Amino acid sequence: MEKIEWYLEYQIQKNRPGLLGDISSLLGMLSINIVTINGVDDIRRGLLLRCDSHEQIDRLESILKTMDNIIVTKMRPPKLRDKLAVRHGRYIQRDADDKKTFRFVRDELGLLVDFMAELFKQDGHKLIGIRGMPRVGKTESIVAASVCANKRWLFVSSTLLKQTIRSQLIADEYNADNIFIIDGIVSTKRANEKHWQLVREVMNVPATKIVEHPDVFVQNTEYSLDDFAYIIEIRNDPNEKITYEIMEGPQMFQDGGLSMFDF
Helix, strand or coil, rough: CCCCCEEEEEEEECCCCCCCHHHHCCCHHHCCCCEEEEEECCCCEEEEEEEECCHHHHHHHHCCCCCCCCCCEEEEECHHHHHHHHCCCCCCCCCCCCCCEEEEEHHHHHHHHHHHHHHHHCCCCCCEEEECCCCCCHHHHHHHHHHHHCEEEEEECCCCCCCCCCCCCCCCHHHCCCCEEEEHHHHHHHHCCCCCCCHHHHHCCCCCCEEECCCHHCCCCCHHHHCCCEEEEEEEECCCCCCCCCCCCCHHEEEEEEECCCC
């Protein structure tokens, strides 16, 4: 019989000694296994659970509602954000108005890499945009996530080593299991028609594509931000403004180029 996974999160009202032990004992009596447990955002605990039936979860929920020391905040099949919250002890920040936009700061690159790696592992192709100022960790995070997901990454355009502007791929690179990386600014400012023909071909490959600077990319293509499944924003601090004035200036393309640690 296939096991059921569930996510339980509760807020602690009174952190008395033995509270976690009581909840663990209750789970044991109901034959519900704890897969992972961690504190989430200081005042909450998150648990990934595994059991045999929904009846066990229903019984657990009814009992937890009678406990005065906790308030159950989430009780559901685990989402990706739930699994990462338990793993890292914090929730990924999500835009209140645009639910497909996720925000990170540079100190959270480990969480970001884990998040992108899980996206890369999922079946089906996705178009992902990533925004951020120079030297914030965009390219490093994409490469690291590809490694974690055991995926091959290919730069269609980038600033990894000076500038990469490809105009063709070899046959085995048109692989739906690859991660294709496009720099929207480099493609827009430096590429010729052959490169744009390649970009169109890559966009039709049923693989995951990740576009740095998606706002610039959509200004010069037939695509729109609605075509992106996820938009990721990385900042040096939560209040940093992402602007393209510096990144689109001529100094970006002078000889000597930029390395992956610039973008």
